[in-house]
Amino acid sequence: MGLLESLQLGFATALTMENLLYCLLGVTVGMVVGVLPGVGHLAAISLLMPLTFHVPTTAALVMLAGIYYGAQYGGSIASILLNLPGTASSAVLCLDGYPMTQQGRAGPALLITTIASFFGSCVAILVLVLLAPPLAQLALAFHSADYFAMMILGLVAAGSVASGKPLIGLASVLIGLILALIGIDLNTGAMRFTFGVPELFEGLSIIVLAMALFGVVEVISSIGQPSTGAAAKTRITFRGLLPSRAEFRESLAPMLRGAGVGTGIGVLPGTGGGSMASFMAYAVEKRRSRTPERFGKGAIPGISAPESANNAAAQSAFVPTLTLGIPGDAIMALMLGALLIHGIQPGPRVVTDSPDLFWGLIVSFLIGNLILLVLNIPLIQIWVRILQIPYRYLFPSIILLICLGVYSVSRSPVDVMLVAGLAGAGYLLIRLGFDPAAMLLGFILGPMIEENMRRALRVSRGDFMIFLERPISAGFLTLALLMLLWTGYTALRARRRADAETTDTADTEDQTR
Amino acid sequence: MTRKLATALGALMVGATPALADDWPTQTVTIIVPYAPGGIADIAARTVGDAMSREWGQEVVVDNRTGGAGFVAATAVARADPDGHTLFVADAGVNVVNPFLFDDVPYDPEADFRPITMISDTPLVLSANVDAPFDTTEEFVEYAIENPGELSFGSAGIGSLNHIVPEWINLEAGIDVEHIPYDGGAPAATALASGEVEVGVLALSSVGPYVDSGEVKLLGLAREDRVGSHPDLPTLMEAGIDVAAGQWAGLFAPSAVSDEIAEQIEADVTAFLETDDAAETFGERGAIVSPMSSSDFAELLEELRDQYSGVIEGAGITPD
Structure with a gap:
């Protein structure tokens, strides 16, 4: 089938009254629940899924997908305004989005992320349209060794996410890695740090960790601060929402790079969906930037790149889900379930076997994103008003929402307690200077590195040469090595230059940190 | 649907169901599934639940209690009221393999559950x-x-x-x-x-x-x-390799359930599974409907426990 014919079929399917309605319903529900901190959209999808049992397959999938990517739009709002990640993948948005709010620039931050979301989605949709069938084949070229090498490159590239001192950044990553060990070890079946609690067998949920480290810790730290800080500075006129021309220009290239990173990571199966993509995009921007010290203090590229990546990954993650049956995260797993309930077996031939489903879904992404853009821009003014709610009402509501959101994931009270415990420990660690983003990064990458490395070594019967013999793996490892050398070189050069200048400034800088 | 109902009713009348538990079900029946929606165990539970809510005139809901290698779901069923309003769809992993694999299993699949019928076999x-x-x-x-x-x-x-x-x-x-x-x-x-x-x-x-x-x-x-x-x-x-094993999903109840109710569930569910509709629904998903009498199912489970424990021991499969 030619591209034009496919698109024609896609539009014909997506533009039926029924599918349009389900699309509108899906994205609206998604956006609203995405705004709520916690995992509103996971809960929404699991609640609505049984209902889709009685709805035609394409309509059901269009709606569930709408909730999924709609929530990506909504998820960034709470991150920026309240330092509360609405979805795990928008945790990175807290790093620079929340400082922008504190500087009274919440409006521009929200508008930029809305545009970045739309932009990232569109790039990914375009790539899907042009390349979907060959992309499915790409995953079959990747073996465990290649995934391992890719994650190592990711870890090296993301080292820069940690701000402040490198050693404590490293320690933060290690804490994340240790937390990720909890659960049944996939390679041997051994229980690690589960203490006989069945709820821990499948490990900590990333949502629990993100809610604790960002959401609850923020609430604890904000108590006692005057409650009008951010709100007083926020202008709520429409003009106040517009980013300056410089800010807008500064976002374009990061959005494009973010979309590239997001699409690339999204099409690979098992890479954790949006959270990994947004972290990587952030790392790329920080590394490329001539002024990396601005990151973490409200840098525009620090929100536009990850938001674009996160949405691009949300769209392209449908490739491994539909063509390989391997979901990127818990929500994709539910979508996969919806597919199976309707008797559609995901596989490399799903594009040719059910073209109306596949192309209809992709065109519905485009329509859904347009709806989201139109819905979002006028709503920004309303979201910003959240900041005017006095803390004495806002904080208890946030804690309640977090509890509800976390409980709704697996209806486990243990998860709610874990949030409380982790938040307490997290608060202490963060006050001591540990970095929550680096912990989360270690938590995301650690299990993938471990699992794939051990599996690759099992396949090679213990021969480490497997990582160098496979061209894809060797390529990634070479890149990682080059990047390490380059970092070492620039760090050395910077130190020499600093030494050559006055040593006094370096000292004062250290003390202020 | 009427045809399905008629077949089911017909099978009911012909089938040997001595004493019907008249006052059952009196409330919503919950089928607990240890896996996320979309897997074959979940689809089996939903398909059966859908047919039975029409048959019994009470809503039948599926409750996915994932996690803990099925421990969470199994313990919930084992502790539920054995009045037939809580049922369990489980597979070989949860109801045969777990005790041979893990040291501390908080339930006993043999003692805690009464097998009703196998539903499907992939x-x-x-x-x-x-x-x-x-x-x-x-x-x-x-x-x-x-x-x-x-x-x-x-x-x-x-x-x-x-x-x-x-x-x-x-x-x-x-x-x-x-x-x-x-x-x-x-x-x-x-x-x-x-x-x-x-x-x-x-x-x-x-x-x-x-x-x-x-x-x-x-x-x-x-x-x-x-x-x-x-x-x-x-x-x-x-x-020449003497190995046969299917990925089945079966229906269970807490073991203290009354004979009357267990027999009614068995009769109604197997009657539905014998319809063409059921065969088609499962066939589309790569599974084969496998209605089975409760005693045959119990016997099969006994046999599987023997076989799998032998393999797990012989091959040295241990989690530690």
């Missing part, structure tokens, strides 16, 4: 990457004997049937194919298609798409009889 098939130098089960065994330690099989994880059955083949055929665990059945099928592992015993439904796209070939069916959808595919037994 055939497992020995399959190989298309580039593997063998095309039949016999050639595979021969190759594995000549090249010891060279081949690997992929599974959906430690203790999954995709792990136990190949170890069983290893024991039966005297070969040593190495186990490589993946995080679920789909990643295992992808690894087989990409050639990272040479063979695997996976659900026919999950390798099917790769057989169609020409990346995977089927060698032999791990089943006592051939299946209608693949009449040319020989069984492992035909190749």
Whole structure:
């Protein structure tokens, strides 16, 4: 089938009254629940899924997908305004989005992320349209060794996410890695740090960790601060929402790079969906930037790149889900379930076997994103008003929402307690200077590195040469090595230059940190 | 739907159901499933639940209690009121394998649950990457004997049937194919298609798409009889390997449930499973409806416990 014919079929399917309605319903529900901190959209999808049992397959999938990517739009709002990640993948948005709010620039931050979301989605949709069938084949070229090498490159590239001192950044990553060990070890079946609690067998949920480290810790730290800080500075006129021309220009290239990173990571199966993509995009921007010290203090590229990546990954993650049956995260797993309930077996031939489903879904992404853009821009003014709610009402509501959101994931009270415990420990660690983003990064990458490395070594019967013999793996490892050398070189050069200048400034800088 | 109802009713009247529990069900019936929506156990529960809510005139809801290798769901059922309003759809992993695999299992599948009927059975098939130098089960065994330690099989994880059955083949055929665990059945099928592992015993439904796209070939069916959808595919037994195991889903109740209620559920559910509609619904998802009398099912479970514990011990499958 030619591209034009496919698109024609896609539009014909997506533009039926029924599918349009389900699309509108899906994205609206998604956006609203995405705004709520916690995992509103996971809960929404699991609640609505049984209902889709009685709805035609394409309509059901269009709606569930709408909730999924709609929530990506909504998820960034709470991150920026309240330092509360609405979805795990928008945790990175807290790093620079929340400082922008504190500087009274919440409006521009929200508008930029809305545009970045739309932009990232569109790039990914375009790539899907042009390349979907060959992309499915790409995953079959990747073996465990290649995934391992890719994650190592990711870890090296993301080292820069940690701000402040490198050693404590490293320690933060290690804490994340240790937390990720909890659960049944996939390679041997051994229980690690589960203490006989069945709820821990499948490990900590990333949502629990993100809610604790960002959401609850923020609430604890904000108590006692005057409650009008951010709100007083926020202008709520429409003009106040517009980013300056410089800010807008500064976002374009990061959005494009973010979309590239997001699409690339999204099409690979098992890479954790949006959270990994947004972290990587952030790392790329920080590394490329001539002024990396601005990151973490409200840098525009620090929100536009990850938001674009996160949405691009949300769209392209449908490739491994539909063509390989391997979901990127818990929500994709539910979508996969919806597919199976309707008797559609995901596989490399799903594009040719059910073209109306596949192309209809992709065109519905485009329509859904347009709806989201139109819905979002006028709503920004309303979201910003959240900041005017006095803390004495806002904080208890946030804690309640977090509890509800976390409980709704697996209806486990243990998860709610874990949030409380982790938040307490997290608060202490963060006050001591540990970095929550680096912990989360270690938590995301650690299990993938471990699992794939051990599996690759099992396949090679213990021969480490497997990582160098496979061209894809060797390529990634070479890149990682080059990047390490380059970092070492620039760090050395910077130190020499600093030494050559006055040593006094370096000292004062250290003390202020 | 009327036809389905009529068939079910007909079967009910003809079938030997001595004493109907008149006052059951009096409230919503909950079927607890230890897996996320979309898996075959969930689909089995939903399909049966859907038909039974019409049959019983009470809502039947499916409650997915995932996590803890099925411990969470199983303990919930074991502790539920045994009044027939809480039922359990479980598979071999939760109700046969777990006690042999884990040290501290907070429930006893034999003592805590009363088997009602098997619902569906998904055939497992020995399959190989298309580039593997063998095309039949016999050639595979021969190759594995000549090249010891060279081949690997992929599974959906430690203790999954995709792990136990190949170890069983290893024991039966005297070969040593190495186990490589993946995080679920789909990643295992992808690894087989990409050639990272040479063979695997996976659900026919999950390798099917790769057989169609020409990346995977089927060698032999791990089943006592051939299946209608693949009449040319020989069984492992035909190749002289005495291994048969299906990925079934079965219906259970808490063991203290009254005989009356258990018998009514058995009669209603098996009557539904014998309809063409049920056969079609499961067939579309790569499974075979397998209604079975409660006593046959109990006997089968007994046999499976024997077989699997032998394999798990013989192959040294332990979580630690």
